Amino acid sequence: MVELFFKGFILLATDPFAVFLFFAALIIGLFFAALPGINMVTLGAIILPFTAYLNPTHAIMIYGVIYVSGTYGGAVMAILFNIPGSAENAPTAFDGYPMTQQGKSGKAIGAAIVSSSLGGMVSAIVMMLAAPGIARWAIHAFGPPEMFSLIFFGLSIVAAVGAENLWKGWISVLLGLLLATIGTDPSGGLHRFAFGTYYLLAGIHFIPLILGFFAISEVFVQAEKMVTKTYRAPKVGIAFPSFMEFWRLKLAIVRSMILGFFAGVLPGIGATLAAFLSYNEAVRWSKHPERFGKGELEGVVASETANNAATGGAMIPLLALGLPGGAITAMMVSVFMIHGMDPGPLIMTRAQDLVWVLFVAMFIANLFIFLLGYIETKTIVNLLRIPFRILSPCIMILATVGAFALRNSLLDVWVMFLAGIAGYFLRRSGYSVPGIILGVILGGLGEAAFVKSMQMLHYDWFAFFGRPVCAVLLAAALLTLFVNVLKSAKQMASSQV
Amino acid sequence: MGKLKFTISEAGIWAVITGVAFGLTYQFNEPLQQYRYGAAGWPRVIIAGIALFALIQAIWSHLHPSRKGRIMGQVEEQISELPSQARGISVHLKHLATFAVPLLYLFLMPRMGFYILTPLFVAGYMMLLGERRLLHLVGTTLFVYALTIVIFLKLLFVPLPVGNWPGFYDINSLFVSFIK
Numbered sequence: 001m002v003e004l005f006f007k008g009f010i011l012l013a014t015d016p017f018a019v020f021l022f023f024a025a026l027i028i029g030l031f032f033a034a035l036p037g038i039n040m041v042t043l044g045a046i047i048l049p050f051t052a053y054l055n056p057t058h059a060i061m062i063y064g065v066i067y068v069s070g071t072y073g074g075a076v077m078a079i080l081f082n083i084p085g086s087a088e089n090a091p092t093a094f095d096g097y098p099m100t101q102q103g104k105s106g107k108a109i110g111a112a113i114v115s116s117s118l119g120g121m122v123s124a125i126v127m128m129l130a131a132p133g134i135a136r137w138a139i140h141a142f143g144p145p146e147m148f149s150l151i152f153f154g155l156s157i158v159a160a161v162g163a164e165n166l167w168k169g170w171i172s173v174l175l176g177l178l179l180a181t182i183g184t185d186p187s188g189g190l191h192r193f194a195f196g197t198y199y200l201l202a203g204i205h206f207i208p209l210i211l212g213f214f215a216i217s218e219v220f221v222q223a224e225k226m227v228t229k230t231y232r233a234p235k236v237g238i239a240f241p242s243f244m245e246f247w248r249l250k251l252a253i254v255r256s257m258i259l260g261f262f263a264g265v266l267p268g269i270g271a272t273l274a275a276f277l278s279y280n281e282a283v284r285w286s287k288h289p290e291r292f293g294k295g296e297l298e299g300v301v302a303s304e305t306a307n308n309a310a311t312g313g314a315m316i317p318l319l320a321l322g323l324p325g326g327a328i329t330a331m332m333v334s335v336f337m338i339h340g341m342d343p344g345p346l347i348m349t350r351a352q353d354l355v356w357v358l359f360v361a362m363f364i365a366n367l368f369i370f371l372l373g374y375i376e377t378k379t380i381v382n383l384l385r386i387p388f389r390i391l392s393p394c395i396m397i398l399a400t401v402g403a404f405a406l407r408n409s410l411l412d413v414w415v416m417f418l419a420g421i422a423g424y425f426l427r428r429s430g431y432s433v434p435g436i437i438l439g440v441i442l443g444g445l446g447e448a449a450f451v452k453s454m455q456m457l458h459y460d461w462f463a464f465f466g467r468p469v470c471a472v473l474l475a476a477a478l479l480t481l482f483v484n485v486l487k488s489a490k491q492m493a494s495s496q497v
Numbered sequence: 498m499g500k501l502k503f504t505i506s507e508a509g510i511w512a513v514i515t516g517v518a519f520g521l522t523y524q525f526n527e528p529l530q531q532y533r534y535g536a537a538g539w540p541r542v543i544i545a546g547i548a549l550f551a552l553i554q555a556i557w558s559h560l561h562p563s564r565k566g567r568i569m570g571q572v573e574e575q576i577s578e579l580p581s582q583a584r585g586i587s588v589h590l591k592h593l594a595t596f597a598v599p600l601l602y603l604f605l606m607p608r609m610g611f612y613i614l615t616p617l618f619v620a621g622y623m624m625l626l627g628e629r630r631l632l633h634l635v636g637t638t639l640f641v642y643a644l645t646i647v648i649f650l651k652l653l654f655v656p657l658p659v660g661n662w663p664g665f666y667d668i669n670s671l672f673v674s675f676i677k
Contacts, residue, residue, distance in 0.1 A: 188531065188535070190527060192536060389627055392623075394640075404655065410603070410658065417599055
């Protein structure tokens with residue numbers, strides 16, 4: 001493996017054009033991910049036609065680097081302005097944004113950089129070591145029933161974090177699931193909640209919802225403070241976290257790496273659920289769970305380690321079996337096809353140079369995130385010095401055009417603004433905006449997996465428990481639900497004494 | 498608003514949402530040959546779940562009035578009530594305008610076009626939030642405008658709305674052809 005790694009490194013380092021493409025993808029990925037509404041998927045879609053003019057190694061490498069840098073880049077806006085660049089950065093905002101408001105933005109971004117970089121590098125190493133074996137296991141062990149069980153487990157966890165209480169957490173998640181049913185149903189192709197308009201047949205895209213619930217509702221919250229003269233500008237802090245602060249979080253980092261990597265292997269689940277699961281585990285294992293959501297460094301570390309660790313995991317089914325797990329990996333399949341190649345088990349032997357250049361590029365991209373991110377910490381936090389009355393219309397315009405650009409439809413912009421208004425009221429009433437978003441993202445996948453499971457298991461609900469992975473996941477979900485209900489009941493009893 | 502009133506209105510809103518959504522499921526409640534539960538099965542379970550948790554929440558809120566739980570990512574001041582002195586009629590109107598102005602912008606965009614309307618919106622929203630310095634108003638407006646056009650029009654070729662009201666369409670189209 002070491003030989004192959006060095007071979008990949010030499011191939012990359014001795015090709016000036018490849019080096020140029022590497023740095024261009026790294027920097028543009030970071031930049032695009034930081035813009036509200038525009039993320040690495042948009043960037044990937046834009047450059048897809050141009051990859052036909054590149055050789056396949058260069059083209060695939062670009063996507064690998066964008067995937068890595070884009071996953072980290074979204075954390076910056078989540079921390080500074082409570083506007084996650086994409087869904088996988090949403091849990092980063094839970095503690096990152098309160099840290100910014102306490103004048104610890106540098107620490108939060110520093111923690112995001114180091115943990116993203118570490119998570120990404122370790123997952124890249126595991127990816128190099130174990131790609132075919134893990135892919136075969138995951139694909140055989142995870143059918144629709146397992147996928148449904150995992151989604152149910154993930155949602156049961158998300159419902160417990162982020163809201164004022166458990167019930168509001170569940171309402172938030174279920175509201176997200178309900179929004180995800182808008183469009184066409186996966187079993188019979190019938191139109192649901194489409195109100196006779198063809199715009200809604202494809203469903204509501206989650207990007208306008210993320211922009212609305214996070215960016216626009218944040219603008220409304222801050223605008224309210226400005227008109228009522230209660231606004232206080234966040235302090236600018238450029239202090240980087242110390243080594244000892246990271247050392248204290250070593251267990252959380254390792255746990256998040258493992259969770260992130262394995263979640264990344266699963267098609268369609270990937271980095272988003274990884275970040276939420278990891279955040280929840282950090283809360284559960286912490287000696288001070290009450291500090292989470294109020295600016296706890298571990299919250300940022302858990303979320304960012306996991307989402308970047310998922311990038312390496314996502315490459316495994318792609319390269320070993322030709323199965324994409326998300327939008328970027330699906331575009332990578334398109335790149336293979338544009339160049340007349342079949343991604344799958346044979347790619348590892350037939351296009352060994354390509355695969356190892358990709359592995360090396362992703363590993364080095366994670367290393368560069370650390371270096372570039374350090375510079376970024378000292379510079380980008382100065383955005384906070386701009387008065388919010390100047391920033392708010394900028395955020396609104398970028399979000400408006402970002403939502404519009406998604407499908408060139410003003411309906412997406414309406415969805416975004418309505419979600420912004422709803423988000424403003426839901427946040428004030430103690431509901432979980434990230435819970436709604438995860439419900440929307442996983443709703444379609446969850447329903448499709450449930451429909452297929454029922455058909456596979458001949459509508460026998462108990463058959464779920466006959467499959468070991470399902471049984472473990474469902475038991476964990478029910479246990480989570482039970483423990484949380486118990487906690488809430490105790491809380492209610494103690495408040496009445 | 499009193500706690501009880503808030504609880505009742507909150508429960509009422511969820512009752513309306515779930516009631517309407519449940520009623521709408523009859524529009525696609527057709528039997529499917531390949532799937533026993535039909536297209537309405539999944540949404541109905543979700544709706545029932547929302548109704549159940551909203552009911553529990555209402556009871557919880559009634560029995561548990563004083564306690565404020567944790568809300569992730571929101572600092573205390575964000576979820577607390579605003580001071581009473583901040584609540585004059587002009588402040589209420591301004592607050593309302595922070596929601597209404599973006600909606601008006603969105604309503605007018607397909608009519609007046611993005612290119613004419615956006616500078617007015619950017620400057621107007623900044624003024625609404627208290628910015629009065631001419632240099633900041635003009636500078637920020639031009640910066641945002643230029644940034645948006647460079648990224649979305651020149652780089653990403655996004656066909657932003659050019660309006661359909663007489664005159665506006667021509668001016669917007671002229672601007673686009675000039676930029677391109």
